Amino acid sequence: MLKTIRAVAQRPNASRWLAATAGLALGLAAAMPAQAQDTIKVGVLHSLSGTMAISETTLKDVVLMLIEEQNKKGGLLGKKLEAVVVDPASNWPLFAEKARELITKDKVAAVFGCWTSVSRKSVLPVFKELNGLLFYPVQYEGEESERNVFYTGAAPNQQAIPAVDYLMSKDGGEAKRWVLAGTDYVYPRTTNKILEAYLKSKGVKDEDIMINYTPFGHADFQTIVADIKKFGTAGKKTAVVSTINGDANVPFYKELGNQGIKATDIPVVAFSVGEEELAGLDTKPLLGHLAAWNYFQSDPAPINKEFIAKWHAFTKNPKRTTNDPMEAHVIGFAMWVEAVKKAGSTDPDKVIDAIVGVKVPNLSGGTSEMLANHHITKPVFIGEVRADGQFDVVWKTPGLVPGDAWSKYLPESKDLIGDWKDKKCGNYNTVTKKCGSGA
Amino acid sequence: MRALYGRLRALAVAFGLLLAAAAANAQSFDEALTGFTADSFSDTENAIGAVARSGNARAADVIAALQDGRLLFDPDGKKVYIKEKDDRIAEAATGQAVAGAPANLRPVRLNNRLRRAVEAALGGLSLFAEDPGRRFDAAQAVFKSRDEAALPALESALAKEAEPWVKTALAEARAAVVLNMSGASEADKLAAIPAIRARGDQDSVALLAGLPANTPPAVTKAANDAIASIQSSLEVWSAVQNAWYGLSLGSVLLLAAIGLAITFGVMGVINMAHGEMVMLGAYTTFVVQEVIRAYNPGLFGYSVVIAVPLAFAVSGSIGVLIERGIIRFLYGRPLETLLATWGLSLILQQAVRTAFGPTNRDVGSPSWMSGAFDVGQLNITYNRLWIICFSLAVFVGLLGLLRFTRFGLEMRAVTQNRPMAASMGIRTGRIDALAFGLGSGIAGIAGVALSQIDNVSPNLGQGYIIDSFMVVVFGGVGNLWGTLLGAFTLGIANKFLEPYAGAVLGKIAILVLIILFIQKRPRGLFALRGRAVEA
Numbered sequence: 001m002l003k004t005i006r007a008v009a010q011r012p013n014a015s016r017w018l019a020a021t022a023g024l025a026l027g028l029a030a031a032m033p034a035q036a037q038d039t040i041k042v043g044v045l046h047s048l049s050g051t052m053a054i055s056e057t058t059l060k061d062v063v064l065m066l067i068e069e070q071n072k073k074g075g076l077l078g079k080k081l082e083a084v085v086v087d088p089a090s091n092w093p094l095f096a097e098k099a100r101e102l103i104t105k106d107k108v109a110a111v112f113g114c115w116t117s118v119s120r121k122s123v124l125p126v127f128k129e130l131n132g133l134l135f136y137p138v139q140y141e142g143e144e145s146e147r148n149v150f151y152t153g154a155a156p157n158q159q160a161i162p163a164v165d166y167l168m169s170k171d172g173g174e175a176k177r178w179v180l181a182g183t184d185y186v187y188p189r190t191t192n193k194i195l196e197a198y199l200k201s202k203g204v205k206d207e208d209i210m211i212n213y214t215p216f217g218h219a220d221f222q223t224i225v226a227d228i229k230k231f232g233t234a235g236k237k238t239a240v241v242s243t244i245n246g247d248a249n250v251p252f253y254k255e256l257g258n259q260g261i262k263a264t265d266i267p268v269v270a271f272s273v274g275e276e277e278l279a280g281l282d283t284k285p286l287l288g289h290l291a292a293w294n295y296f297q298s299d300p301a302p303i304n305k306e307f308i309a310k311w312h313a314f315t316k317n318p319k320r321t322t323n324d325p326m327e328a329h330v331i332g333f334a335m336w337v338e339a340v341k342k343a344g345s346t347d348p349d350k351v352i353d354a355i356v357g358v359k360v361p362n363l364s365g366g367t368s369e370m371l372a373n374h375h376i377t378k379p380v381f382i383g384e385v386r387a388d389g390q391f392d393v394v395w396k397t398p399g400l401v402p403g404d405a406w407s408k409y410l411p412e413s414k415d416l417i418g419d420w421k422d423k424k425c426g427n428y429n430t431v432t433k434k435c436g437s438g439a
Numbered sequence: 440m441r442a443l444y445g446r447l448r449a450l451a452v453a454f455g456l457l458l459a460a461a462a463a464n465a466q467s468f469d470e471a472l473t474g475f476t477a478d479s480f481s482d483t484e485n486a487i488g489a490v491a492r493s494g495n496a497r498a499a500d501v502i503a504a505l506q507d508g509r510l511l512f513d514p515d516g517k518k519v520y521i522k523e524k525d526d527r528i529a530e531a532a533t534g535q536a537v538a539g540a541p542a543n544l545r546p547v548r549l550n551n552r553l554r555r556a557v558e559a560a561l562g563g564l565s566l567f568a569e570d571p572g573r574r575f576d577a578a579q580a581v582f583k584s585r586d587e588a589a590l591p592a593l594e595s596a597l598a599k600e601a602e603p604w605v606k607t608a609l610a611e612a613r614a615a616v617v618l619n620m621s622g623a624s625e626a627d628k629l630a631a632i633p634a635i636r637a638r639g640d641q642d643s644v645a646l647l648a649g650l651p652a653n654t655p656p657a658v659t660k661a662a663n664d665a666i667a668s669i670q671s672s673l674e675v676w677s678a679v680q681n682a683w684y685g686l687s688l689g690s691v692l693l694l695a696a697i698g699l700a701i702t703f704g705v706m707g708v709i710n711m712a713h714g715e716m717v718m719l720g721a722y723t724t725f726v727v728q729e730v731i732r733a734y735n736p737g738l739f740g741y742s743v744v745i746a747v748p749l750a751f752a753v754s755g756s757i758g759v760l761i762e763r764g765i766i767r768f769l770y771g772r773p774l775e776t777l778l779a780t781w782g783l784s785l786i787l788q789q790a791v792r793t794a795f796g797p798t799n800r801d802v803g804s805p806s807w808m809s810g811a812f813d814v815g816q817l818n819i820t821y822n823r824l825w826i827i828c829f830s831l832a833v834f835v836g837l838l839g840l841l842r843f844t845r846f847g848l849e850m851r852a853v854t855q856n857r858p859m860a861a862s863m864g865i866r867t868g869r870i871d872a873l874a875f876g877l878g879s880g881i882a883g884i885a886g887v888a889l890s891q892i893d894n895v896s897p898n899l900g901q902g903y904i905i906d907s908f909m910v911v912v913f914g915g916v917g918n919l920w921g922t923l924l925g926a927f928t929l930g931i932a933n934k935f936l937e938p939y940a941g942a943v944l945g946k947i948a949i950l951v952l953i954i955l956f957i958q959k960r961p962r963g964l965f966a967l968r969g970r971a972v973e974a
Contacts, residue, residue: 171550
């Protein structure tokens with residue numbers, strides 16, 4: 001708790017300092033020869049410093065790579081693409097400032113950015129007011145559909161629900177008892193609410209669900225792991241669904257390994273642990289623990305092999321991992337390019353109209369489509385941690401899963417849909433036939 | 440004569456049957472192995488069962504190889520190979536090394552369900568192993584799998600077993616099998632319960648709570664009684680466990696705070712960059728391990744020990760630089776010191792991020808720091824145990840340094856009365872720099888220990904700075920004993936609150952308690968008395 005207070009206290013200073021630096025950099029950039037006349041600008045809004053830099057830096061690199069590639073193909077509408085990279089420094093209010101700057105000052109055609117839900121929520125009003133386009137690449141809690149935002153990451157029904165289905169299946173171990181462990185903020189809380197409702201609809205009793213939250217940056221998981229161990233000895237097969245965020249996963253997994261909880265006893269399926277997070281861990285004790293994603297680096301599809309080769313060449317580092325949000329940017333970028341070609345213009349209104357229904361190849365060999373609710377169709381994979389820190393896909397959904405903006409399992413959102421094609425509404429109530437939430 | 444002939448014929452038939460059986464056995468083993476080449480989980484599962492039942496001498500080796508991911512298959516030639524520990528490729532069926540193994544060998548894949556099947560099969564197969572440790576593991580595996588088929592083997596193993604601890608495990612495994620067997624009599628089941636009750640851990644509760652539906656009522660009742668008695672003893676153990684977790688958290692707090700007890704507690708410098716000194720120590724450990732991996736992997740077990748003095752040197756010298764370069768101009772101006780050191784902490788973080796990248800770095804644990812052992816029902820992990828010992832050693836060392844060395848004496852003199860110390864001929868500026876270096880160096884040492892339990896990332900230090908200040912303020916500024924007591928009090932209080940209030944509320948409760956405590960005793964647990972304080 002104190003951490004938060006301190007974090008808040010330090011932010012204004014950090015932002016000022018960084019804003020000054022960034023402003024200087026931008027000023028310099030502006031002073032460069034004005035060759036920017038015939039380029040299309042693409043904004044990259046990912047934190048390059050602060051706590052989220054660990055995850056977001058990679059996404060900035062991937063957008064730069066995609067832009068470079070598109071330029072090699074001759075650009076877009078006969079113009080070259082130009083990246084405008086800003087650093088919101090893991091500071092939520094600064095995200096909004098930077099977004100405004102990108103749209104009004106740099107006049108970018110589209111923005112690729114944000115990681116945490118709170119950063120997305122903070123830029124939302126800006127994109128609505130200025131009619132910008134945001135491609136958001138990270139799995140999130142759902143319950144949102146905005147005209148100006150395209151959600152290329154997974155909605156809960158594209159990650160959490162299939163993962164639970166897998167654990168309930170014979171191959172997954174027929175789990176009967178559930179621990180929902182998460183970091184205390186909006187994504188885990190909403191996801192766990194949906195999962196709880198879903199589990200209950202499948203006949204799981206209250207006493208067979210344990211929900212546990214930890215503060216941000218929690219490093220001491222001894223008690224929680226011991227509790228999980230204890231919960232798992234009630235004579236029913238137990239599984240853990242972890243929405244523990246980013247960095248806190250390392251101490252959590254270390255403690256699991258140390259206390260000898262093996263995946264054969266209590267499997268842990270995580271929604272925020274990818275190849276990148278495992279890179280900081282000795283994965284041998286984690287063998288068999290699970291992750292649910294729409295993409296794994298180990299996917300054998302030729303298009304993925306090709307992508308990884310390009311990524312390694314671009315970063316000049318043959319060890320750089322790839323992960324799910326990167327794939328989301330690849331899909332989102334390709335969709336935007338297609339939509340701009342279709343519309344013949346980068347005008348946001350035209351692109352928004354053109355993009356629904358656009359189909360582009362994803363990196364697992366299939367085709368993803370942009371839906372009317374601004375979410376996309378994706379395959380869902382369950383991977384098991386291998387000894388080399390990669391994942392072995394042990395299960396996948398039979399086909400592509402369309403993203404649900406509003407969860408069917410929550411009473412307050414079960415009648416809502418997002419439809420930006422016909423209804424022009426993000427929260428259309430199918431029962432009252434009215435636009436506007438209020439179930 | 441006829442009788443003899445008849446007997447001979449019977450013998451011949453029996454012999455023939457035996458041969459046929461042996462051939463069938465070999466054939467079924469080979470056939471079973473082919474099941475591994477299908478690359479489908481259900482075929483692999485059948486193959487595991489068939490290999491385990493084949494009775495072939497190679498079965499245990501094959502299953503063990505499968506468990507370690509060393510069982511390879513050739514998808515074209517439909518043959519199965521084992522990668523031996525020394526990287527040689529051998530044929531799985533015969534165990535003979537092959538010279539020109541096919542190039543496209545792939546490991547047989549497992550999922551958790553199959554891993555459980557593998558453990559169960561291996562348990563049944565290694566009940567008669569030479570090594571008592573392996574027999575013990577086998578008994579534990581059978582206890583978990585409760586596989587009826589293992590019962591005959593279990594009973595003969597039980598009869599042969601000489602080691603008492605393995606024998607107990609075997610008896611527990613047998614009891615577990617009997618309790619889950621539909622064919623066993625009520626009396627047998629009742630007789631099995633005491634063995635499980637004596638085991639008395641959470642697995643026993645799990646076993647007794649999950650008896651099959653057709654269990655006779657008398658057995659269920661006895662099982663419930665046993666559960667109640669195990670639970671009540673587990674309650675006591677869980678209190679012990681909380682205390683242990685508290686000690687462990689306390690030792691981490693102590694390590695993080697003890698350097699600050701010098702720079703803030705003794706010198707009065709509000710050092711916001713303290714956490715970054717810890718982080719630098721952790722990165723030093725990372726670099727040391729990288730160098731060892733590259734040049735002398737044999738030394739890896741000592742990497743953490745080697746990192747301790749280096750981390751002290753790195754963080755300590757940076758501390759001296761900071762003191763000489765910045766802080767000495769700011770003595771007596773706490774707000775400016777706070778801002779300057781906080782800015783410094785941002786610079787250090789970003790510098791490390793630029794140099795090492797924003798992602799976590801993998802700092803390995805030497806083997807003597809991994810794993811756990813049990814004392815009664817208390818599970819003690821080695822890394823936590825070592826960190827407790829290490830933090831106490833650092834504390835004692837620091838106490839000794841302050842108490843018995845000339846430097847310690849001068850440091851105490853300077854902090855108590857600077858003008859007087861200066862007029863006695865002590866170079867106060869030099870002492871300030873060294874003291875700040877000492878505090879920073881100790882933070883670096885803490886980083887070595889924390890690299891074993893936390894992320895090594897540029898943000899490592901941020902997570903500890905507030906806790907460190909909390910400990911120092913709570914314990915009483917300027918008193919090392921206060922820091923020790925403060926750290927352990929906060930650690931234990933936190934861990935006793937956590938099971939009831941949850942991690943988030945627990946932390947809030949601790950903060951509220953500290954605020955109330957500081958209202959009552961503004962100078963912390965151990966208040967320093969003397970002229971320096973009043974001044």
